[in-house]
Amino acid sequence: MTAWSCVLFDLDGTITDSAAGITATLAHTLEVMQRPVPSPAELLAFVGPPILDGFAALGLDPAQSREALAIYRERYHERGAFDSSVYPGIEEAMRAIAATGVPLALATSKPETQARRILDHFGLDDLFTFIGGASDDEARSEKADVVSYVLDNLIALEVDVSNPVMIGDREHDVHGAAANGIPTIFVEWGYGSDIEKVGSIAVADTPSDLPVFISRGTPEPPVANAAI
Incomplete structure (x- = not known):
């Protein structure tokens, strides 16, 4: 592994x-x-x-x-912006991962300025080595571009990006990460459909699955056949 x-x-x-x-x-x-x-x-x-x-x-x-x-x-x-809530268990899962020394970064298609504001509002901004998102003018908004931008900034911060993994809930996360050579762990509690799991390497049913997947390293082969 x-x-x-x-x-x-x-x-x-x-x-x-x-x-x-x-x-x-x-x-x-x-x-x-x-x-x-x-x-x-x-x-x-x-x-x-x-x-x-x-x-x-x-x-x-x-x-x-x-x-x-x-x-x-x-x-x-x-x-x-604040008509939202943090999913139960996800803060604990992220803090458990961060506690192992693995750096966390945000890669969202939401404007970066808004993402930073939201994470600060919920007291989660301290978890992330870098918070990246779309540019305010939307010139950078496609997930592949956001992921590339985040990787560049992590490299500048001297973070090891030799074996990164994406965690997301939509096919845009899977495809955007794959465009940068990164695998995705798909989460079940978000807004994606079963077909959007295709191409992910694992599926987390609950946030508590995430620290387990991260501690295991590279999991089983990609999910090639999801229910259509």
Whole structure:
């Protein structure tokens, strides 16, 4: 077994249950823009991926998406950011991993400034060697780009990135990490569907599984067949 040299965590759906704040802010944004508002269940699909991808999927062109982004950001900063909670057991799991000396980093498609604010609000910012996310202008928002950015910063901080692992709840985490040669441990308590597990190397049913997986090092082969 090869020990993991560092662990990259997703935020929404992995550390925080943030759906309520995000979906309410999306609904508000679409209402202001006089666009159809999907059902709350349908809006869940937009929790986690880059927000501009979500606007495009809702039929907004680039100019409309930029307008929507401004509306969304203002509302989310004021009311949505803290309409969330930390998943039970995840802080304990992360602290258990950190206590073994394995560095933790955040790699989220949420704007980095907002991610830092949220982690500080919940008293979790001290856990991370580096907190990385999307740029405010969304030029860096795709998960692969965020992961690359986080790795670069960890290297600058002299963290060993020879054998990193990603922990996340959506296919964007799996694919974005894989684009950087990094495997993903998929978590069941987030917003991803069964098909999104494909390509992950392990599936954590509860946060308490994570310290076990990390202590074991490289687990079994990737999950190649998930229920469709």
